[in-house]
Amino acid sequence: MTETAKSFRIYIPRDSAALALGADRVAAAVAAEATRRGVAIDIVRNGSRGLFWLEPLVEVATPAGRVGYSNVRPSQVAALFDGGWPACAAKDAERDVSHENPDGSWDAAMPACVGRVEAIPYLVRQQRLTFARVGVTDPLDPADYEAHGGLAGLRACLALDAEAACQTVLDSGLRGRGGAAFPAGIKWRTVSRAQSVQKYVVCNADEGDSGTFADRLIMESDPFVLIEGMMIAALSVGASEGIVYVRSEYPHAIAALEAAMAVARREGWLGPDVLGSGRACELRVAKAAGAYICGEETALLESLEGKRGVVRAKPPIPALSGLFGQPTLINNVITLASVPFIFAHGAQTYREYGMGRSQGTLPVQLAGNIRRGGLVELAFGVTLRTLLDDFGGGTASGRPAKAIQVGGPLGAYLPEAQWDVPMDYEAYAALGAVVGHGGVVVHDDTADMAGLASYAMEFCALESCGKCTPCRIGSTRGVEVIERIRRGDTSARQVKLLHDLCDTMVSGSLCAMGGMTPFPVRSALEHFPADFGLPDGAGCAEAA
């Protein structure tokens, strides 16, 4: 090989979804085959683009852009090279990108070329602001991060005083993306104005909702954007310490964040002198231990203090008395990761996306029984039907979709009649549903909605912190009542009892765990009474 030999840059994702489909073995096979054939390559382990049905998605950089090969298996790599790869990628650039692999196609003899990745309609139709770099850059390369617009937000923030910085967040219309949708700017201002020597920024990365993976994807594929968002938050509220509380089920996210923090510290993006400003803030990762309730902000604080994750009564609000009794800003990963864009491009630019009081973009996680599952970042206002049909390509099983659960295990099941309602916090609230963290889980017509309702109560019983009676006892009684109905006691009395129990949990629980578990239960009962053995209309609260 001479020095003038062309080296091919090949991207192989290392987010945990790609790894779960064998990306590490693919990377090893590509490296070994290139060495064997004397082909000069440079492998970049990028993050996943979030087009998970294509993973492992291997990309080759060409003058026309990055050309993708989907569902690559280690055993296919030699055959790829036999076909002239990676040199042939340049002429593959304009392949028909509408080509798609049917689910399970990884048993095909050859990986499919998907043409230029950036031309894939699933990506083209998105509005990626927060996820703009995800899958594009090397997650741990600081130069790559800056070359793609990184740090512009933090630099803009350093030019502002705390009041102006909090006002920027307020003006953007950003609401907490963790689920509660509280205006972020108000929370920031409250912490900023609180008087204390010590303040904290805590990032809630305890993403335990089934159907959600946006936090994971950010942490694994663009951890610097979260670090930058946390530094902006810390400087804006006057905090000198930031902690990311990550669930133990996400070891790859923990490793990626810790590695990214070490790089950021070395680059002077965090530490005693942030970007030469003379201002200090340290960041660290705290590992959770498998308790769903710790996604609730006060339980999370208890856990960070070394205790059982038992919910605290509010007030006092954490913004005034949070970690160790000090003013604490707690935001979700996506909330904090949205902030660099807002500071870099202006609050007004962000606000131009969305509808009504739901401004900006929502990273929707398309999951469950779906043909093309993945991350779809769009302005608020998209409908489930668009997500299911246009992005998702229908169910993976090929059967008709029946119910879509939005917003995690505490979110409602939406029947087809509600799939045309735009995703917007207020529009969903009017349906008795929640947008939550943007998780969308599709179920086909084989789903047993009574079984899923029973499971919702079971999950609450398993994960309740135990502090308040409606959640601790109500969930167990909920399982019992649903099981009685499923066994054939479909009298109005049982249905009424279940509705009364749901009322008690909604009104009497200390936090969302008990307060929202009735959402999936009631929606299943109301919209799918046949699954409970009930006649049409018999599942509604009024009928009971």
Added chain:
Amino acid sequence: MVPTPHATLASLLARHAGRAHELLPLLHALQDTEGYVDPAHVPAIAAALNLSRAEVHGVITFYHHFRSAPPPSTVVQVCRAEACRSRDGEALVAHVQARTGAHIDGDACHGVGVESVYCLGQCALSPAVTINGELHARVSPARFDVLLADAVASKEGRHD
């Protein structure tokens, strides 16, 4: 040199002494080293962190992640949350139990234990499992059998 468990405990107690808020990092480090948190260590941990034994016990038992007994040589975790249920996750649970002979969240069988887990973040590629900590997505019963055989073989040092 591999440190003895007691040396590990002693150095952890010294590192976290007097800092009750560092109980979780201490327990994580202990479990990462020994595979579980031996209840016999509870009094020493409590004394070092200035906590009651009840508080330490309460924390260990509150969190699903911490084990109070050594894990089986092969641990299979199967996700049982909604996204996995939507793709026959419960049928996979039944298959895993039948294949291993172990009951989910019960006793291990021939060194293989099966546990429930609630979300591994692979909801677009369900169902998902981990085998000895390694993540696998879009797992069919047939693929599970291959993955389990590979994991058991590599645990036994047969890399053929």
